[in-house]
Amino acid sequence: MIDSGNSNAVSYARSSGGSTAAGSGDRIEWVNISLAFLPLSTPVSDAKVLTGRQKPLSEVAIIFAEIHTRDGFEGVGFSYSKRAGGRGIYAHAVEIADNLLGEDPNDIQKIYSKLLWAGASVGRSGLAVQAISSVDIALWDMKARRAGLPLAKLLGAHRDSVRCYNTSGGFLHTPLEQVIKNIAISCESGIGGIKIKVGHPDNQQDLKRLAAVRNALGDNFPLMVDANQQWDRETAIRMGRKMESFNLIWIEEPLDAYDVEGHAALASTLDTPIATGEMLTSFREHEQLILGNASDFVQPDAPRVGGITPFMQIMDLAARHGKKLAPHFAMEIHLHLAAAYPTEPWLEHFEWLNPLFDEQLELRDGRMIISARHGLGITISEQARRWTVLQQSFGKRP
Structure with missing residues (x-):
């Protein structure tokens, strides 16, 4: 008796040339992490300022992640911090960013776990995950762009x-x-x-x-x-x-x-x-x-x-x-x-x-x-580039 299920599996494997998802996947080849400070035209105050717990907010720290792959895909993501912490988020992101190189950008859950463990000694919340945010968002942006869809x-x-x-x-x-x-x-x-x-x-x-x-x-x-x-x-x-x-x-x-x-x-x-x-x-x-x-x-x-x-x-x-x-x-x-x-x-x-x-x-x-633009539908402006104070790249830009 022929096992039709097994036969179909063998037939499918032959039709795909014996290749696997792991072997055919794209690879991350270049990552850029940057820190910019967005000035506010007027410092703003909420109740935390009036109670003396914080100073007026005059700028927002923005941490950008730009990711490019071997097959020519790209993604952009960002994180942010108000008043304090921007430089810390940027520094941690730079420390763990090289773990992205060589990974299939579609394996977002796997990459997230890898980055989390790379910085596990500082925990799994707060600055530790905020440093991952821009990268994770960039990968989802790329995935939607690859699919030709808004996120x-x-x-x-x-x-x-x-x-x-x-x-x-x-x-x-x-x-x-x-x-x-x-x-x-x-x-x-x-x-x-x-x-x-x-x-x-x-x-x-x-x-x-x-x-x-x-x-x-x-x-x-x-x-x-x-x-x-x-x-x-x-x-x-x-x-x-x-x-x-x-x-x-x-x-x-x-x-x-x-x-x-x-x-x-x-x-x-x-x-x-x-x-x-x-x-x-x-x-x-x-x-x-x-x-x-x-x-x-x-x-x-x-x-x-x-x-x-x-x-x-x-x-x-x-x-x-x-x-x-x-x-x-x-x-x-x-x-x-x-x-x-x-x-x-x-x-x-x-x-x-x-x-x-x-x-x-x-x-x-x-x-x-929601616009028809693919991914998040955003491109980093030249003004944001001018506000950039720190950046570091990893890998070779395609």
Whole structure:
């Protein structure tokens, strides 16, 4: 009797010439890691500055990864840090980057694990994974480019655009009159929601600003607030109750980022949804947040958690537990990831990173549109090159 299954396997092997995936795969031949500092036109302050815990933010450190392969494919990714840590992320990325050479760029999970173990002595969160982020994102960018697809389509998009809200116009350093003007400009540009900063040491100032913004927007326009971790549990309860009447989409980071129990208590007590997660720097930290029912909206940040690979793990866990998604910052990356989430997410709009790239994202009718460009659809600009202060290459550029 002929084993038809085995016969088919032999036949298939012969038709493929006996080659294997390992033997036919592409190979990484050149990697470039660079550090640039993006200046902000005006230093910005949130509640962490007003409470004396941080200085105003005047620049953003950007860590780029550019990867080229033997077969002529390329990918671009980036990570970032605010106030401190940029040089540390860059230094660690440079230390582990040569581990990429000779690897098949399609084996992203394998490469991620290899880079994680290369720097295992400094842990599996924080700076250690933020140094991997730009590389991991570049590999996903390359994979989508190779497939001739926008990254969202490669991942399996549920939508071709994502609801988008603006944050940059509502910082606490901005006078209220200017906040109102910024809101008008954002709405005219087609934004779908507005978020303002709260957490002022004088709680009445928060309520005054919030009332003025709600009045300017009308009763039903999507509005969020962000306390940047500056309330204690008692203040968060009191302020949360006072803010119930403003019909908010969420209250963001009312407590310390690692206070899972406190956030869970708020989420179960208040009618207004709770959002948090942007400061967490690994899948495991987000797992504690999600399994602890600590928020209604999860807010992972791909550059902070280690890249797209762990971000997708977070998305999967969040979806299985019925959480809503609102990624933090880096809309150039998060547009594609949010588009692949099963339930309707929110995307955060910051125009700060616009000078870094030749291409710009399109905002229309309250939503950010996914372009037809392949991969992330971004190219590093000449301005970003001029802001570069450090870079190191590995391997031979094809």
